[in-house]
Amino acid sequence: MAETRAGFVALIGEPNAGKSTLLNQMVGAKVSIVTHKVQTTRARIRGIAMEGAAQIVFVDTPGLFRPRRRLDRAMVAAAWGGAADADIVVLLVEAHRGLTEGVKGIIEALRDKLPAATRVALAINKIDRVKAEELLGLSQTMNEAYAFERTFMISAEKGYGVQDLKEWLAAELPEGPWFYPEDQIADLPMRMIAAEVTREKLTLRLHEELPYQLTVETERWEERKDGSARIDQIVYVARDGHKGIVLGNRGETIKAVGKAAREELTEFLGRPVHLFLNVKVRPNWLEESERYSEMGLEFRDGD
Ligand SMILES: Nc1nc2c(ncn2[C@@H]2O[C@H](COP(=O)(O)OP(=O)(O)OP(=O)(O)O)[C@@H](O)[C@H]2O)c(=O)[nH]1
Numbered sequence: 001m002a003e004t005r006a007g008f009v010a011l012i013g014e015p016n017a018g019k020s021t022l023l024n025q026m027v028g029a030k031v032s033i034v035t036h037k038v039q040t041t042r043a044r045i046r047g048i049a050m051e052g053a054a055q056i057v058f059v060d061t062p063g064l065f066r067p068r069r070r071l072d073r074a075m076v077a078a079a080w081g082g083a084a085d086a087d088i089v090v091l092l093v094e095a096h097r098g099l100t101e102g103v104k105g106i107i108e109a110l111r112d113k114l115p116a117a118t119r120v121a122l123a124i125n126k127i128d129r130v131k132a133e134e135l136l137g138l139s140q141t142m143n144e145a146y147a148f149e150r151t152f153m154i155s156a157e158k159g160y161g162v163q164d165l166k167e168w169l170a171a172e173l174p175e176g177p178w179f180y181p182e183d184q185i186a187d188l189p190m191r192m193i194a195a196e197v198t199r200e201k202l203t204l205r206l207h208e209e210l211p212y213q214l215t216v217e218t219e220r221w222e223e224r225k226d227g228s229a230r231i232d233q234i235v236y237v238a239r240d241g242h243k244g245i246v247l248g249n250r251g252e253t254i255k256a257v258g259k260a261a262r263e264e265l266t267e268f269l270g271r272p273v274h275l276f277l278n279v280k281v282r283p284n285w286l287e288e289s290e291r292y293s294e295m296g297l298e299f300r301d302g303d
Pocket of ligand 1: 013014015016017018019020021022125126127128129154155156157158
């Protein structure tokens, strides 16, 4: 059997560049649309693609725009954090817009914010919107602005060039075991999305009180015969005191969070959801699993 490979790929680009469309093409599931609704500051998984013996884990980078407000700045910092942790970064630009001010800003940040060794490829998207001769000029202009390791011409919507990009990524990722068993990938995005929804509701409810050291995992997902879904999640906190904050007075905080999350999930899935939240204290979870939790990966002892 061929050597397995696995790694993280960050897709970056201006809003509207086509990141979700490209992801859907490569992952083959409409998962990224949903995650739009959930703005959080951590990098997380947008989707996982298998290509031959390689597992490509796409991490999300919340919009890389020019930040004005403090919150926006924090999100952008987190986005670059996600990119810095990636094995390969792919910058997606729009063929008909070219080297815009926004793209220039991103390129500047590529130099300033990422370790020098970071591998960066360019994907010129929406090539269906321009003439072939314009593309060569654009490719040259872009490569003068930054020394990209490779340049791909694609149309995420029509699927042109997407397979080439995917095969190249697969071949370039480090050798190593997969992060997920192949048969778990199918429902993984849903589990993660569900965890993100709950984490978002906790954030909304707790504001500054929210313990930084908090993570949500979907532990169980059961499809029921009556068409509803039962979802069990664990909210991990690092200290006893944090548990009290998350539960709230007589459990009212966690109840409200559960209700809001259940309503959103019910709407999203289009069927009834029974959501069970359990708050657990696990003092060292952050140290045990830092890289994994930052990436939105589930971490199990002994793995
Ligand atoms: N013509 C053309 N349109 C495309 C292509 N790829 C994406 N689009 C369109 O561009 C728009 C933006 O695509 P998205 O995939 O939502 O872009 P995004 O980068 O995820 O956007 P944000 O979530 O705002 O960051 C959508 O209307 C897509 O249909 C392409 O290859 N050709």
